[in-house]
Amino acid sequence: xxxxxxxxxxxxxxxxxxxxxxxxxxxxxxxxxxxxxxxxxxxxxxxxxxxxxxxxxxxxxxxxxxxxxxxxxxxxxxxxxxxxxxxxxxxxxxxxxxxxxxxxxxxxxxxxxxxxxxxxxxxxxxxxxxxxxxxxxxxxxxxxxxxxxxxxxxxxxxxxxxxxxxxxxxxxxxxxxxxxxxxxxxxxxxxxxxxxxxxxxxxxxxxxxxxxxxxxxxxxxxxxxxxxxxxxxxxxxxxxxxxxxxxxxxxxxxxxxxxxxxxxxxxxxxxxxxxxxxxxxxxxxxxxxxxxxxxxxxxxxxxxxxxxxxxxxxxxxxxxxxxxxxxxxxxxxxxxxxxxxxxxx
Numbered sequence: 042x043x044x045x046x047x048x049x050x051x052x053x054x055x056x057x058x059x060x061x062x063x064x065x066x067x068x069x070x071x072x073x074x075x076x077x078x079x080x081x082x083x084x085x086x087x088x089x090x091x092x093x094x095x096x097x098x099x100x101x102x103x104x105x106x107x108x109x110x111x112x113x114x115x116x117x118x119x120x121x122x123x124x125x126x127x128x129x130x131x132x133x134x135x136x137x138x139x140x141x142x143x144x145x146x147x148x149x150x151x152x153x154x155x156x157x158x159x160x161x162x163x164x165x166x167x168x169x170x171x172x173x174x175x176x177x178x179x180x181x182x183x184x185x186x187x188x189x190x191x192x193x194x195x196x197x198x199x200x201x202x203x204x205x206x207x208x209x210x211x212x213x214x215x216x217x218x219x220x221x222x223x224x225x226x227x228x229x230x231x232x233x234x235x236x237x238x239x240x241x242x243x244x245x246x247x248x249x250x251x252x253x254x255x256x257x258x259x260x261x262x263x264x265x266x267x268x269x270x271x272x273x274x275x276x277x278x279x280x281x282x283x284x285x286x287x288x289x290x291x292x293x294x295x296x297x298x299x300x301x302x303x304x305x306x307x308x309x310x311x312x313x314x315x316x317x318x319x320x321x322x323x324x325x326x327x328x329x330x331x332x333x334x335x336x337x338x339x340x341x342x343x344x345x346x347x348x349x350x351x352x353x354x355x356x357x358x359x360x361x362x363x364x365x366x367x368x369x370x371x372x373x374x375x376x377x378x379x380x381x382x383x384x385x386x
Contacts, residue, residue, distance in 0.1 A: 118251035
């Protein structure tokens with residue numbers, strides 16, 4: 042249990058739920074969970090201070106920006122900005138603002154997580170940005186990571202919410218509200234993000250479920266209409282189905298049969314029954330399921346061709362190096378025989 046809570050990043054949420062019943066837990070387990078939750082709060086305070094510094098710098102420089110997930114999501118979902126386990130600060134900016142933001146981060150002492158990124162030519166950076174939505178920067182002293190996003194998900198054909206009309210979430214104790222997506226846009230983004238990654242972490246499901254439980258019935262219908270507008274009905278279908286089944290939550294049924302009946306949901310249910318939800322990429326079947334799931338998420342030919350291209354012929358590796366045509370071909374040839382995608386990357 043302790044290992045699963047840590048792996049899926051839900052220790053603080055679990056402790057809040059279990060604390061009134063801690064007399065039923067072993068003293069060692071309860072003490073460990075309490076200590077880790079306290080440590081997470083301390084860590085989140087550090088991230089909150091850094092987020093405020095970034096907000097002030099971006100506002101001073103006139104850079105449009107939104108913060109994704111993080112403490113604003115925790116405040117919306119749980120009423121407590123300190124309950125989520127944070128590994129980084131996700132900030133979304135327009136693509137043409139990325140160089141200015143990178144300059145600010147470097148000035149603040151951040152360094153790119155993968156040194157190869159710094160050595161790329163401007164043309165090389167443009168090529169890599171086609172396939173990857175973000176670049177990670179790490180502060181070596183404070184051990185804080187910032188993920189600089191230029192789009193919400195990897196595929197440019199998947200979800201376009203770059204209106205940058207920020208909603209603002211006030212977190213008690215912080216001097217300024219955090220600019221983020223509107224609540225419905227954030228919910229749609231969470232549905233798509235979780236479905237693209239085949240809900241490999243229970244934290245995503247817990248966050249989305251907590252948000253959905255706070256919605257009024259009319260807001261659910263608004264979400265379905267927004268999903269139809271962006272043609273991501275199947276991602277919303279997966280989310281509602283999994284939350285209803287795994288979190289035992291009563292949610293309204295989608296009004297459209299396109300949302301309620303999809304091959305994607307059937308594929309997800311079959312893998313979930315086999316335990317694949319916890320380790321979706323650990324087996325060949327899981328990897329094939331992830332690809333199948335991704336291809337069916339949106340009924341758009343451009344999207345599906347792009348997904349096949351990105352997964353079969355990646356433009357670069359996780360270290361930031363661009364692959365040569367020969368390396369990309371070699372990757373595609375060995376992809377079916379690899380049991381774990383992380384190893385191949």
